Amino acid sequence: MPTNIPNLLTWFRIWMIPVFVCLLYLPDTLLDVHQKHLFSTLIFALAAVTDWLDGYLARSLNQTSAFGAFLDPVADKLMVAAALIVLAELGQVAAFIAFIIIGREITISALREWMAQIGASKSVAVSMIGKVKTAFQMLAILLLLYQEPVMGVSAHQVGTWLIYLAAVLTLWSMVYYLMLAMPQISRKQRE
Template sequence: MRRRYTLAARHYNSYTPHMPFNIPILLTWLRVALIPLVVGVFYLPVTWLTPHERNLAATLIFIVAAVTDWFDGFLARRWNQTSAFGAFLDPVADKLMVAGALLVLLNLDGGRCHPIVAFIIIGREITISALREWMAQIGASKSVAVSSIGKIKTAAQMSAIPMLLYYDVLWGAIDTRFWGDLLLWLASVLTVWSMFYYLKKAWPMIKERSGNLS
């Protein structure tokens, strides 16, 4: 009986997905944990923080989260701690961070970003995430690897969001409202461009699989 239990346990463990726990993974989880703080800081009692202090706090939290996005990947590669789970969790954390921030911006001051921009960016992230997951399942994930367009889009997006969270004149010279809005519109254009780029790269596989099903 004991031998049978041991064999069953080994069989179960061989098929149980392994979730590694290391510093890069911890940083990714930290990014996920910071998302509610970016949202929640705007709903604190008015006696706790002034509107400017809320904007500043949310901006700093988002910047910390964005830094962990770069740092976890850097450490994972440097320390050879890359994993399938980390590769899955990292983009999920990114999408949650961006979507959470955009939804907050939509509800601040009558809308600090245009609803169309938020819809385009969030819709694209969901579409491309689903596409990448499907391409990974069929062993063609390299076809939709991150492109230079996607990297520029991410840079514009990650610059625009903290500017719109801060929503004030910085150092007496930089109007973050203007530049944040401009960069977010640029990000939305690049978002559509990169989405069609990835769909074009994946189209032969989509067409082939659709033909096999018919």
């Protein structure tokens, strides 16, 4: 396991997950609701920044590694899943939306692993639709965590619209990746 700055940032993101989750369940006597919203949003935003930063540093410092390439998406998916599960439990996100997004992540991760095993990983490389889906998803989660109006606009309402849009893009991107993989799947079934 290579120890370098990008991998340490990825580990830091994983270590923030229990802090993030516990923060939202602290009694109101320790942190009021406003503080919980603010701090959980800041922690999630920090996780998003470290996600971008670890990739940037890995490339610019030439510190990419197979372990880092494995751990980085795992950290991302764990943080997003934790946020969606907590938001669903707190009634801020519909459970079926959380299921769609988390289910897609599991499905596409398994598909990518299988495609890598058969030497066709480039067939399901990250696409623009996946990047757009991620951007909407991250912004939606930030707004749903914050909950409070931003410049007179309801963060909850905008976050809800964006998470529904992210769910549609999630399904679209899953179908897109499955269609890209279909020729390889068909070929393997004939063998």
